[in-house]
Amino acid sequence: MQTNIGSLDRGLRIALGLALIGAALGGWIGPWGWLGLVPLLTGLWSRCPLYTLLGVHTGRSG
Template identity: 45%
Template sequence: MEANVGKTDRIIRIVAGLALLSLIFIGPKTWWGLIGVVPLATAFINFCPAYRLLGFNTLGK
């Protein structure tokens, strides 16, 4: 796996993942908040499979 997630993209993914996970405990208290695990995981491993399929790379050169 070659890293393809840049610093800014990583920060956005962490914030979005935590916001989605908060739906489990705050607000509507729905299990849909577990979707937040996906952006968190891709942020921590610096790899997004969808980016590879689409040919994106926010990491830079």
């Protein structure tokens, strides 16, 4: 599978995902924080299904 997420996008997704999950575990934002799994997993896999559907690629071309 080809990746469609660049390194900056990947880092931001992982950081946001971990922050949301941490906030959910800490009880600060409730169960909605578990939605942080989505950016975390797409960041770890460097692949976003929505980007594929929209034809978006944030990585280097070439």
